[in-house]
Amino acid sequence: MSQISGINTITPGLQRSPSNGFGEMTSEDFIRIMFTELANQDPFQPNDSSALLDQLNSIRSIESDIKLTAQLESLVFGNKMATAGNLLGRIVGGLSQTNDRVLGFVISVNRQGDEVFLELDTGDFIPFDNVETVVDPIVFQDLQQDPTPGGDIP
Numbered sequence: 591m592s593q594i595s596g597i598n599t600i601t602p603g604l605q606r607s608p609s610n611g612f613g614e615m616t617s618e619d620f621i622r623i624m625f626t627e628l629a630n631q632d633p634f635q636p637n638d639s640s641a642l643l644d645q646l647n648s649i650r651s652i653e654s655d656i657k658l659t660a661q662l663e664s665l666v667f668g669n670k671m672a673t674a675g676n677l678l679g680r681i682v683g684g685l686s687q688t689n690d691r692v693l694g695f696v697i698s699v700n701r702q703g704d705e706v707f708l709e710l711d712t713g714d715f716i717p718f719d720n721v722e723t724v725v726d727p728i729v730f731q732d733l734q735q736d737p738t739p740g741g742d743i744p
Contacts, residue, residue, distance in 0.1 A: 617649050667704065674699040674706050674718050682708060683723035684716045692716060695727070 624642050683693040687707075694710030701707075706718040 615649075617646065617653060620646055620649050667706075670706050670718055671699065671701065674708060677708060677721075677724060679727070681723075681725040681727055682710070682716060682721050683725075685720040685722070686714045686716055690714075693723075 624646065627642070628639070677696045678699065680696055681693065682696055683691065686692045692710060692712060692714040694712040694714060696708045697711050698709040699706065700709055700715070707715045708718060708721065709715055
């Protein structure tokens with residue numbers, strides 16, 4: 591078998607590095623391949639165009655699912671940041687990054703990559719997903735003022 595060198599056998603505009611593979615193929619790439627195949631097919635033995643259209647619909651469905659997943663992940667992350675922001679000034683307890691149980695006032699909310707962390711006044715950081723307890727410090731102020739129904743602290 592002889593090798594042909596220097597001839598581009600791929601449709602112009604579709605050259606891809608071998609490391610990318612088919613995972614990087616978009617629906618536009620697939621349409622170009624489909625039209626190239628249809629233009630170069632034997633008219634006496636045509637290809638089954640319905641199979642090509644089914645494949646195109648599958649690719650579009652997968653692209654749509656990927657976009658929807660990315661949008662949902664973004665929405666969930668934004669919701670997580672907003673919820674974490676509502677914990678500022680509250681007392682939280684949970685597992686730190688080193689799996690130690692910690693407790694303290696939330697003084698800031700930090701984003702590190704795809705993770706949200708609560709910084710405590712103790713210097714500890716709790717990943718948002720590791721929060722186990724949330725207490726509003728106002729509860730303690732109310733208890734000091736009126737620990738029993740009908741009476742103040744003497």
